Amino acid sequence: MSQDYILETRNLIKEFKGFTAVDDVNLKVKRGTIHALIGPNGAGKTTVFNLLTKFLNPTRGQLLYNGKDITRADSATIARMGMVRSFQISAVFPHLTVLENVRVALQQKRNDSFFFWRSEKKLDEMNDRAIELLDSVGLKEFASARAVDLPYGRKRSLEIATTLALDPELLLLDEPTQGMGHEDVSVVSDLIKEVGKNRTILMVEHNLNVVADLSDTITVLQRGAILTEGDYATVSADPRVREAYMGVEADQPANDEEPQDTTPTAPAAAEASL
């Protein structure tokens, strides 16, 4: 039964000094899908992410990856099992070139950094693979640029390339389009769609247009609990979802991410995107 699901949480609870930030969450991520976690500010999205990636330990509950209990596994172990959070393991080194960054990540994956430098052939293989990865995220022509000199959206593409170097089965993305202008949003959004073709993606994403465009399944969190889930049509038609967004004023980054969207208030923005 669990084989359909790459990742499951069972009655997941996280309390901070008596405050329940994650309240009995049963999340099921189906293999091969793009799954989005959304919800107003303070809903518990980041906390769920941190529990999944072992930045935090749950107060109660269970985590299962490919049917295996990973509740007590550490982040390095789950990364080796194929569950990788972008921007976590694969930090970008600003003063290395784009190509060097991907090579470092590939080296990390091979876990033989000490020996592989001795072999010309392996070095060539790694270069070929690095260039292939750069090509897959549209960065081939930036190969010799320093990471620090890349435009913002391209930096995000590089982070995704270094994450892909680890060959994840499940890719976790925490607000991949955060702080981006319109053009960068569509570059990264297209990239996620492409990358999602042969792996599972779970992402927290604020931009509801991106969520609508990419997600097979959307889970809506509110006050630490799952409010509802389904495809975009189902979720966006749910009056409780509109209400959840309307009940909160501060959490509509769709406004700064969508310059054409001039509606200033949270309710209006929610209406516009849902």
Ligand SMILES: Nc1ncnc2c1ncn2[C@@H]1O[C@H](COP(=O)(O)OP(=O)(O)O)[C@@H](O)[C@H]1O
């Ligand atoms: N380390 C912490 N200590 C205490 N409270 C926290 C901590 N982290 C998050 N919270 C609280 O848990 C709730 C959920 O936060 P968070 O997961 O960041 O929500 P979201 O990412 O959906 O905006 C918020 O009320 C927040 O204040």
Ligand SMILES: [Mg+2]
């Ligand atoms: Mg958050």
